[in-house]
Amino acid sequence: MNFDLSEETAAMQETARRFALREVAPRVKEESFKRDLVSQMGELGLFGCAFPARYGGTGAGFLAHAVVCEEISRVDSGLRSLFNIQAMTVPYTIMEWGTEPAKGKYIQALVTAEKLGCTCFSEPNAGSDLAAIETRIEDKGDHYLINGAKTWISNGSMADFAIVYGTFDPGLRHKGLCAVVVETDQPGWSTRETPKLGDKSSPIAEITLEDVRAPKENLLGQWGGGFTVAMTALDRGRISVSSGALGLAQACLDAAVLYANQRVQFDKLIREFQLVKGTIAEMVAQVEAARYLVRRAAWLNDQDRPFTREVAVAKYFAGEAAVKAAGMAMEIHGGMGYSLEMPVERYYRDSKLYQVGEGTANIMRLLIADDALGIKKANRPRLHVPSQFRDLE
Ligand SMILES: Cc1cc2nc3c(=O)[nH]c(=O)nc-3n(C[C@H](O)[C@H](O)[C@H](O)COP(=O)(O)OP(=O)(O)OC[C@H]3O[C@@H](n4cnc5c(N)ncnc54)[C@H](O)[C@@H]3O)c2cc1C
Structure with a gap:
């Protein structure tokens, strides 16, 4: 390679x-x-x-x-x-x-960021279990009518366009799901921002949809094919999320190295202590392993090869690496790790997202283990959608 x-x-x-x-x-x-x-x-x-x-x-x-x-x-x-x-x-x-x-x-x-978007999967009763989505999408002949509630929507309060996942029959579970592009500039769309621990450059909102409309041309995939659309969207999103976890882990390492090279205790830079060296070595190994996993998943995607399993491994490993690296960076900073003057407390707060968003750490482990145990293959053909950008040129 x-x-x-x-x-x-x-x-x-x-x-x-x-x-x-x-x-x-x-x-x-x-x-x-x-x-x-x-x-x-x-x-x-x-x-x-x-x-x-x-x-x-x-x-x-x-x-x-x-x-x-x-x-x-x-x-x-x-x-x-x-x-x-x-x-x-x-x-x-x-x-x-x-x-x-x-x-x-x-x-x-x-x-081009002329307009902002958001993706609406999560609901009060549907987080990891997307087939439990309750938001209703009705086919009214010349348009779709949408009613429901969404939670934890990144940029929900800012978005001009949203992809809303809903169902035409909740009893059908995943077979009833549909995905529709909604323009948010209409009376039935209302949002309320939710305060949160970190990741504050991207606000989160609860959204209520009351008789929101979307034109028929805004359906993504098949009527009842929203679950497949969601799975491919999450695969792509996991490339961004795992790369973000990697970048944050690298920032933790950068901060730890800087501090260990400046802080003096017992008349020595703390970098001289073997236990501090051990922590730095552990961080380096975590960051480098995460980088190879993340880039392998992205590279497979560039080759139009299946990558669902590989991006789940990358997202799980890089998410854990980010949380571990943030904890280790705080440890190396001693009391200053707890100070609002240093960036590591923000890294610590931001890192936890990477065990939750775009599929929790547990959901990644389920996917990886089911594949390894032969229970459910992760890289199934229906999840392999070619990168169309080359075909489109
Ligand atoms: C900062 C942030 C941004 C987000 N942005 C968006 C967004 O833009 N759009 C959107 O739709 N959602 C978004 N989310 C929501 C996110 O996708 C969900 O929080 C996530 O899918 C988990 O759902 P949940 O919170 O309902 O947890 P639950 O699904 O209720 O899980 C609770 C716990 O149970 C575990 N668990 C659940 N099922 C299983 C199982 N089968 N086996 C083992 N353990 C299990 C989970 O791993 C977790 O530890 C965001 C969340 C955060 C924190």
């Missing part, structure tokens, strides 16, 4: 790194949503790696997308969450499953 990044991917990495250091780092302590930064990311093409030029993308691919997510997360893990929304689970899902009118109307606007 060749682990070198191509020239194009390395250039995207450099662009993302420079942007993160110059524009994001000086304002990261504000811990708030910054529309101007999201717009700049769109203008720089950071959301467009996996999209063809006709949709405002660069066609650089999923590995480039992963590398860009890592660089942004290394500075602001919360801002990295925007990649799920502005690149993977909204526009990429529309590119894979949408009608031509929907593709033309929504993809470029999202990839």
